[in-house]
Amino acid sequence: MSAVIIDFFVLTGFLGSGKTSLLRDVLGAETASDTAVIVNEAGEVGLDGVLLRESGDDLPMAMLSNGCVCCQVGSDLAFTIDRLIMTPRPAGLPPLRRIILETSGLSMPGPVLRQLATLAEHRMRVAVIATYDLTRGLAVAEFEEAAAQWAAAHRIVATKADLVPDTLIEAPVSIAQLNPVAEAIATVDRTAAVSAAFAPLAASLPSREVALERRAAHPRLALCLVRPRGEIAYADLAGWLDNVAGALGERLLRIKGLVRVHEAPRPLLVESVGTMFSPPRQLTAEKPPAPFLVVIARDIDRAELEQVAPTGLFTFSWRASESGVAPRGIRAEWVT
C-alpha cells in the first residue's frame, strides 16, 4: 500500500485534440517534479514521448507502445503503474504524487479504467480529463470514441483557444451538452487551464442542482436527467443499474449522480463509465443536491431507458431535439 494518495489522471481526447500539447505544458511547470507520465500511442512510432521528453526531461516516463521505454517497464498498464510507484525516485525529485496517462486519441476510457481497478493496493484517486478541440467543437461527437471520452470525463478542457478565441464563450454550453456533470475548463489563460485541469480531484459532485434547458445536443447523444421518486431500496437501485447496463450495453457512456437508499443515512454517489460501475459510496458533503442521476448514452430511444426494470422508481426528463425528429438530445447544466 502506498503511503500517499497518488492522483492518477487519465488524459483522454480525440485524435489531434491537443492532449500532448497540454501535457507538455503540465510538465513544463515547476510543480511537475512530483509527476510521472505514461504515454500510450496508437501508432508504431513514439513521437509523443519524444515531444514530452523536451518538456520533462528528468521525469519518469513510460511508453505503452512500440516506442521508447524510458522506465524499463513492460507494455501492460497495471504493471507499468506498479513499477512507477514502486521504483525509487530519481535523486532530487520529491515523492511521486501524480501520474498522468496520455491515452491514444482512439482509446475508449472504459477499458483503461478497468485496468486501473486492479491496482487497489495503491491509493490512487483517479480523474479523467478530456480535451475539447475548439476548432472542431461538437462535430467529432459523431465518433463513438470521442463521445465516450467526453462522457467519462470529470473535467473537459477547451483547447486551441488561441486559434478560435471567439468560441470560448459558448464552450461551457457545448461541453454541458456532452456531459453536464463534468467541470468545463474554458479559458484563454493556458496556465490557469493547465493547473485547474490537473489539480487533485476534490469534490466528486458540485453542490448544485441540475436543470435542463430546451436545446438539443448532438443527435446521436442522449442525455437524461433521472430523478428518484423518493428513497429506494438498495437492491432495487442495484437491480436497475444492472439492467440499464444490460439493456444499453456499449451504448451506455456514463451514469453519475446521487440516490438516497433506505439502508444508508447519506446519499449514495453512483457512477459508471460505460458499463463499469465504481463501488457506490456515501457522500459526505454537507449540503448535497437533491437526488438525481444523469445518464449519457448514444443511439437510444426514451423507452429503452424508461422501461428498464424495476420500473416506477424514477422520473425521466428529456427534451425534444430542435428538429423535432428523434427526442434524443437535451442540454443539462448546473445552475446555482
Ligand SMILES: Nc1nc2c(ncn2[C@@H]2O[C@H](COP(=O)(O)OP(=O)(O)OP(=O)(O)O)[C@@H](O)[C@H]2O)c(=O)[nH]1
Ligand atoms: N495553436 C494551437 N495549436 C495547438 C494547440 N494544441 C494543440 N495544437 C496543435 O494541434 C496539433 C495536435 O496537437 P497534439 O497536442 O499533438 O494533439 P494530440 O491530442 O496529442 O494528438 P494525438 O496524440 O495524435 O491524438 C499539433 O499540431 C499541435 O501543435 C493549441 O492550444 N493551440
